[in-house]
Amino acid sequence: MPSQPFQDDGVVLETARPKVKPPKRYQVVLLNDDFTPMDFVVDVLTRFFGMDEAKANTVMLAVHTKGKGTCGVYSREVAEMKVMQVNQYAREHQHPLQCEMEVV
Ligand code: TYC
Numbered sequence: 001m002p003s004q005p006f007q008d009d010g011v012v013l014e015t016a017r018p019k020v021k022p023p024k025r026y027q028v029v030l031l032n033d034d035f036t037p038m039d040f041v042v043d044v045l046t047r048f049f050g051m052d053e054a055k056a057n058t059v060m061l062a063v064h065t066k067g068k069g070t071c072g073v074y075s076r077e078v079a080e081m082k083v084m085q086v087n088q089y090a091r092e093h094q095h096p097l098q099c100e101m102e103v104v
Pocket of ligand 1: 037
């Protein structure tokens, strides 16, 4: 049995500080325009954002009336991919639909 059972060899213990911040999140938004057909926007929302028909209709009408609307919130990489896919799909179909991402 040592004479000093709590001898710590001079080691100083400090409370650990968190070294990393949680990663930022990004919302993917659709912008309204006067030319993209409503049916096409509903197709985009079901195809790329996993919405059912009813939810896609609600979001499409919100974008149509308010000018802009959120499709979902993702990591930067996933949000970038969705924006690229939606804009490419819209161009392939000759629609001016615009999709963007914004940090939350
Ligand atoms: N405003 C379009 C129309 O009346 C429909 C529309 C909705 C377009 C949402 C884009 O992000 C959009 N045909």
